Amino acid sequence: MPTFTERVASLTISEELMTAPDRWIDLGHARLPYWVIGDGPPLVLVHGWPVDARTWRRVVPLLAERFTCHVIDLPGAGRSTWTRETPRGCDGLATSLSQAIDKMELDARFGFVAFDSGGGFARKVAAELPERVVGLALGNTETPKDYSRLFLAALRNGRRFGARTAMWIGLQFASIREKAWETSATDPALRKELAELFVRPLARDRRRFAGVFVLADGLRAEDFDGCYEAHRKITAPVRLIWGADDPWFKLDAAERMVEQFAGPATLIEVPGGKLFAHEEFPDVFAEQVINHFTAAFSERE
Numbered sequence: 001m002p003t004f005t006e007r008v009a010s011l012t013i014s015e016e017l018m019t020a021p022d023r024w025i026d027l028g029h030a031r032l033p034y035w036v037i038g039d040g041p042p043l044v045l046v047h048g049w050p051v052d053a054r055t056w057r058r059v060v061p062l063l064a065e066r067f068t069c070h071v072i073d074l075p076g077a078g079r080s081t082w083t084r085e086t087p088r089g090c091d092g093l094a095t096s097l098s099q100a101i102d103k104m105e106l107d108a109r110f111g112f113v114a115f116d117s118g119g120g121f122a123r124k125v126a127a128e129l130p131e132r133v134v135g136l137a138l139g140n141t142e143t144p145k146d147y148s149r150l151f152l153a154a155l156r157n158g159r160r161f162g163a164r165t166a167m168w169i170g171l172q173f174a175s176i177r178e179k180a181w182e183t184s185a186t187d188p189a190l191r192k193e194l195a196e197l198f199v200r201p202l203a204r205d206r207r208r209f210a211g212v213f214v215l216a217d218g219l220r221a222e223d224f225d226g227c228y229e230a231h232r233k234i235t236a237p238v239r240l241i242w243g244a245d246d247p248w249f250k251l252d253a254a255e256r257m258v259e260q261f262a263g264p265a266t267l268i269e270v271p272g273g274k275l276f277a278h279e280e281f282p283d284v285f286a287e288q289v290i291n292h293f294t295a296a297f298s299e300r301e
Helices: 004-009 089-103 116-128 149-158 163-170 174-177 188-206 208-212 224-230 251-260 283-300
Strands: 021-026 030-038 042-046 068-072 110-114 133-136 240-243 263-268
Touching: 004 021, 004 149, 004 188, 004 208, 004 283, 021 089, 030 133, 030 149, 042 283, 089 263, 110 283, 133 263, 174 188, 208 283, 224 251, 240 251, 251 263, 263 283
Parallel strands: 042 068, 042 110, 110 133, 133 240, 240 263
Antiparallel strands: 021 030, 030 068
């Protein structure tokens, strides 16, 4: 199998996502950087934890040829700002995403592209907007009421006394920052890139480090159980694009989750992919998103 470096050598990186935004969304309790890139039907891209909008840097150039990509940093992530009044946890960030949708430059109908915890927020919002959401394309994300031991253990350990201090100390070491990605990406070159781009800044800035706890503080697996009920309200087509080797959200749980949606749902396996399959296989991920939404928008028309 080609290495990560070989696979992405010919792919363009979105320079817009790598630089300061020219738009901001003001939620009152938080300000979110906002990028609008491309031309065509609108897609809203929602990142997971603990990354930000830059995680789409290789996917957006591929999607932007056919769709308009609306991308934000969620509260606590990347270049966002937040306050004590910013809603916390899974439900809080779903609320913030819903508020951001209301302020985006969107047509009446749009699609969601998301992964990891961002997929949880997107599903909760989609369930409340059945007339607007034409479809969802979800990378590896929480499988409600069907969690892996690794996911449960990580959340349990994160609630222990002193866990935040231990995390801060660990992030000071490059070797630990890279090792933390072993369960999320296969290729060592990608793990190093992710550590430098998303984790090293947390180790250098206390404010950015505190931002990850807008979601993580006191988080429990049960906080995502609401997605189970959301699935029964989602009639728009759903495509799961799943890293088959993900130990966090396992393939067999994704297979069972397909049956929960009220509308048509399909599962596409990405061999060799883990939690961040969209990072390691951006061309494969983007192709599936394009195919899914080309059909979804055509059917709505």
